[in-house]
Amino acid sequence: MTQKTLAEMAVEVLTTADGREKTALSHKHAATWFAAREAGTPLEIGHAVPPMRPSRPEKPELLSPRDVPRRRPGSPQGRIALLHAVAHIELNAVDLHWDIIARFTDEPMPIGFYDDWVKSADEESKHFNLICDCLEAMDSFYGALPAHAGMWQAAEDTAGDFLGRLAVVPMVLEARGLDVTPGMIQIFKQAKEKQTLEALEIIYAEEVGHVAYGSKWFHFLCGRNNFDPKDVFHDLVRRYFHSALKPPFNEEKRAEAGLPPDFYWPLAEETKTKTRVR
Ligand SMILES: [Fe+2]
Numbered sequence: 019m020t021q022k023t024l025a026e027m028a029v030e031v032l033t034t035a036d037g038r039e040k041t042a043l044s045h046k047h048a049a050t051w052f053a054a055r056e057a058g059t060p061l062e063i064g065h066a067v068p069p070m071r072p073s074r075p076e077k078p079e080l081l082s083p084r085d086v087p088r089r090r091p092g093s094p095q096g097r098i099a100l101l102h103a104v105a106h107i108e109l110n111a112v113d114l115h116w117d118i119i120a121r122f123t124d125e126p127m128p129i130g131f132y133d134d135w136v137k138s139a140d141e142e143s144k145h146f147n148l149i150c151d152c153l154e155a156m157d158s159f160y161g162a163l164p165a166h167a168g169m170w171q172a173a174e175d176t177a178g179d180f181l182g183r184l185a186v187v188p189m190v191l192e193a194r195g196l197d198v199t200p201g202m203i204q205i206f207k208q209a210k211e212k213q214t215l216e217a218l219e220i221i222y223a224e225e226v227g228h229v230a231y232g233s234k235w236f237h238f239l240c241g242r243n244n245f246d247p248k249d250v251f252h253d254l255v256r257r258y259f260h261s262a263l264k265p266p267f268n269e270e271k272r273a274e275a276g277l278p279p280d281f282y283w284p285l286a287e288e289t290k291t292k293t294r295v296r
């Protein structure tokens with residue numbers, strides 16, 4: 019059997035629908051990639067055509083954000099709804115990381131780029147399974163509730179723009195995760211739900227890395243093209259990100275991830291002005 023290329027393995031993950039199966043395959047492919055790296059015989063990156071939208075299970079039903087019921091985290095049902103939304107984000111994140119691997123192979127990148135996103139995809143797979151385990155321990159499961167339909171929009175919008183993808187996905191959306199996770203940790207601490215608390219702490223620690231990889235490779239590509247990273251970041255976020263950048267920001271973790279305040283604050287200020295005008 020000939021060894022598949024990394025791009026082919028990415029497409030295999032993207033075209034697997036079931037969450038547990040998708041993440042098991044993601045983990046298996048990541049292990050194959052890193053074993054080959056360690057042996058000094060890295061897999062070929064290759065080329066493959068990722069689907070415009072990844073395969074997804076029949077459930078959860080995907081609804082527009084307006085129609086997804088509000089979560090009140092004070093009750094066990096509210097906490098289940100919150101975790102269900104997190105599981106959905108994690109499953110999307112698995113696909114987002116394999117998608118960036120397969121989608122932009124026309125731009126030759128250092129092998130470290132692939133190491134970073136394969137590692138991230140593997141971590142997201144673990145996050146999804148940890149949260150699914152928590153949901154199941156609370157007598158629920160991923161698919162029991164409706165979920166957000168718009169989650170893949172950023173990927174579709176930036177399917178033809180590598181720098182745009184890096185700006186919007188790791189440097190805006192995943193950075194937002196760093197802002198909101200401490201509040202979620204607090205909720206589960208108060209509810210004394212230890213299993214979830216431990217899962218969220220792992221997620222919080224590892225997500226800093228994903229934002230850092232985004233910032234690293236965004237700066238790398240800007241350097242290669244002799245672009246000013248901050249100006250380009252502002253232009254791309256304005257072009258591709260259609261909702262608001264809202265404070266409070268987790269400035270400490272954002273800094274740890276290589277995201278300085280002059281990247282995101284001016285965009286947040288613009289949002290404030292726009293809202294005021296309306
Ligand atoms: Fe994650």
Ligand SMILES: [Fe+2]
Nearest residue numbers: 111192225228
């Ligand atoms: Fe992530």
